[in-house]
Amino acid sequence: MMSDNRNTTKLFTAIHDGDYESMQNLISDFPALLNSYIIDQTPLHLAAGFNQRDIADFY
Secondary structure (H helix, E strand, C coil), X not given: CCCCHHHHHHHHHHHXXXXXXXXXXXXXXXXXXXXXXXXXXXXXXXXXXXXXXXXXXXX
């Protein structure tokens, strides 16, 4: 499956909200999201910036 902007937005929302399960499901379904950039930041940077340690530890 290919990722698209909707999935990137869903990933951003999951990271922002600390929704670990949704983030994990998205990454499982769309592994390319691991290398995506959201607002010029990787998902790891976003997780750290939003103080979402569990999600940051996943990366």
